[in-house]
Amino acid sequence: MTKKYIFSLAREEILKLIPYKSARDDFSSDQKKMIMMDANENPFENGLNRYPDPMQLKLKKRIAESKKVNIEQIYLGNGSDDIINQLIVAFCRPNVDSILICPPTFGMYEVHANLNSIKSLKVPLNVKFELDEDSIFSSIKKNTKVIFIPNPNNPTGNSFSDLKIQKLIDNFGGIVVIDEAYSEFYEGDSFVPMISKHKNLVVVQTFSKGQGLAGARLGMCFANKYIVEILNKIKAPYNINSLTIDAALKKLDEQGGVYQQVSEIIQEKHRLLNEIKNVKFIKKIYKSDANFFMIKVDNGNKRYKQLLELGIVVRNTSKYYNCENTLRITVGKKDENNALISVLSKMDLK
Ligand SMILES: Cc1ncc(COP(=O)(O)O)c(C=O)c1O
Secondary structure, eight states: OHHHHHHHHSOHHHHHOOOOOOTTTTOOSOGGGSOOOSSOOOOSOSSSSSOOOTTOHHHHHHHHHHHTOOGGGEEEESSHHHHHHHHHHHHOOTTTOEEEEOSSOOTHHHHHHHHTTOEEEEOOOOTTSOOOHHHHHHHOOTTEEEEEEESSOTTTOOOOOHHHHHHHHHHOSSEEEEEOTTGGGOOSOOSGGGGGTOTTEEEEEESSSTTSOGGGOOEEEEOOHHHHHHHHHHSOTTOSOHHHHHHHHHHHTTHHHHHHHHHHHHHHHHHHHHHTTTOTTEEEEOOOSSSEEEEEESOHHHHHHHHHHTTOOOEEOTTSTTOTTEEEEEOOOHHHHHHHHHHHHHHTTO
């Protein structure tokens, strides 16, 4: 039943597609014991002369253990950005289908929709930056295929009510993508365990934020095996490189260190929020469940430029929907946060 439902949502041409078979797709035994003459590689060993495993089985096995899912429920991408694109390619017909997003939201959903000639229906968050589920349901069109919800949200930093998300999953006929890029910093529950219960649920996580591997570009997608099967069809043959696979495997063995860093970042966030609350030009500090927070200031462009001149780069989010005169600040290390506190108090006099 799940297969029928997922295949009815996916693009017909993708289902019919015969994917490129890489030289290693048919072969999974230990390469070291074999003479490898199948892939036109350079035989001289240097650690990177062989193509990586196209299905990343060793890495997926480790991820499956740590997330308590099956290997067939995992798809890996070149960052979650890549996964967002692949989901749109798999389910949305160019110039026919649409995605639904809730601004202010992460910008790449719309960028990838545009790149694929897909319309983005926009249903703004309410004034408290919460999901407006009634408007979402009344805005969904027959050809709306995917809803993207970042939880916690970027750029606002807040998380959404689990009940509202659940209602979307239960009542939307297409795919609901919960983008948990900031999961390590969020104290609420992940939706990953729900993928077995809900055939239209996709959860995306990343090694870029709490895991500290933004440079490696590795995103994880958790969904039922039929969705994963379709994503596997449209991926580039060797989409995750060997350096990234090794870095991620090492990181998965160092989760104690990650936990320590994440705890320190959360502690620093609370300290920063407390230290800057009396800065006069900061009009509002928004609640954050991530490793960044958004502030409303007297003049977003002016304060952004002042901070740059004083050596601190933040994100000017003033152009995001309903975010006039806001800045988004990523929590740094203690000395970096101290520099920010000192600069903000100096700026208060200007
Ligand atoms: C909500 C959200 N999703 C996805 C991403 C992209 O992450 P990745 O580095 O895995 O492509 C970001 C990055 O800022 C993000 O904020």
